[in-house]
Amino acid sequence: MKSNISKAQIAVIMTCFNRRNTTLDCLRALQQQTVDFDIYLTDDGSSDGTTNAISAEFPQVTILQGNGNLFWVGGMRLAFAAAIKNSYDYYLWLNDDTFLETDTLDRLLKIQFDLTEQEHQNSIVVGTTQDPISAKPTYGGAVKSKKWYSNKFEFLEPTQVTQQCDAMFGNCVLIPHSVVAKVGNIDAAFVHSLGDLDYGLRARNHGCSIWIAPGYVGTCSKNSIRNSWADTNLPLQQRLRKILQIKGFPLKPWTTFCSRHSGPFWLIYWLLPYIRAIIGYKNLAASPTFAEEIPQQN
Known part of the structure; x- marks a missing residue:
């Protein structure tokens, strides 16, 4: 096992924008x-000397x-594409505000090897x-609600123990070449x-599986809702403007996501974040997807 890990070719995929000290x-x-690993990092037009x-x-x-217009998905997509050209064994997505423990990559690789031996x-x-202060969990994997509605x-x-899940945030994700061969890059x-x-x-639709590492x-740190579309201290008109911006729920990407993953009644789920922006984040108990949490990316 140790020899296999030491021989693995790994690319770390990152993107950043104007938070030089955090990225460093x-x-x-x-x-x-x-x-050992190689790092591919997109600097999306930083002006702070990053x-x-x-x-x-x-x-x-x-x-x-x-x-300066790539944002998280565009920046990660650019770096991911450059790494894919060199056909690595594994790709690690890493957010630039995520600070790993020293044995993280070794642990993730061992889990991946164990899953492969178990025919996954x-x-x-x-x-x-x-969270570095409260120690509460912030980002990772998720499972679809069991409620029928x-x-x-x-x-x-x-x-x-290792747990199977349905979806994930991209803060720290290890993806083998076999999955990339099926799914490709992040969707533009x-x-x-x-x-x-x-x-x-999409990976699950291609027969792949997603697993959460133990511990x-x-x-x-989790992003605050302050001054976002979910901040009920802001006037309604301002919340509505913010939810349609790139860091909220812009119409075209959100429509693509819902129509692709939310079943025959996707229009119902598509409407919910906009309703939440109108009546208040804390006043609507249900949310359509895990994605409705404030995005963690840059």
Whole structure:
């Protein structure tokens, strides 16, 4: 097992925008891993010297330049495409505000190898993060609600064993080449959010499986709803403007996601976030998908 891990060719996929110190701290934590890897990182037009700082401290990182309009999905898609051309054995999606424990990559690889031995060859392994202050879980995998009327994906907390799930956030995700061969890259239909959830759901449609690693793999703070479309302290008109923006629920990507994954009654689920923006985030108990949480990406 150890020899197989040491021989694995791994590409870490990242994107960043104007949070130089956070990105550098993420890379420093990443460098403490016990296995070798290459890093492909998109700098989506940062103006704070991110590219120069990374190049100076981590000259081995392959940096791709964006124009400032790629956002999370576009940036990850660009870096992922560059790595895929070199046919790695594994690809690790890593958010640049996620700080990994030193043995995370080793653990994820071992889980993936174990799953393959159990005849789950095409398996995505998701790592769960926790808040660095409260220690509460923040991002990871999710399962579809068992309620017949709900299309919600509910967060699944990690346990001491590997658990199968239905969807995932892209903070820390290990994807083998066999899955990439079936699913390809992140869909360009999405811009900022939803692309990670869509990728996992498409992978399952191709016969792949998604698993949550035991325990936590590192830390990542959860995004606040303050000043977002879900902030009921903002005037209604402002909330409605924000929910249609790229970091909310822009019409075209959200329509694509719902029509693709929400069944014959997808229009009902499509409407719900806009209703939530009108009547208030805390006043509507049900949400259509796990994606309705405030997106974690840059």
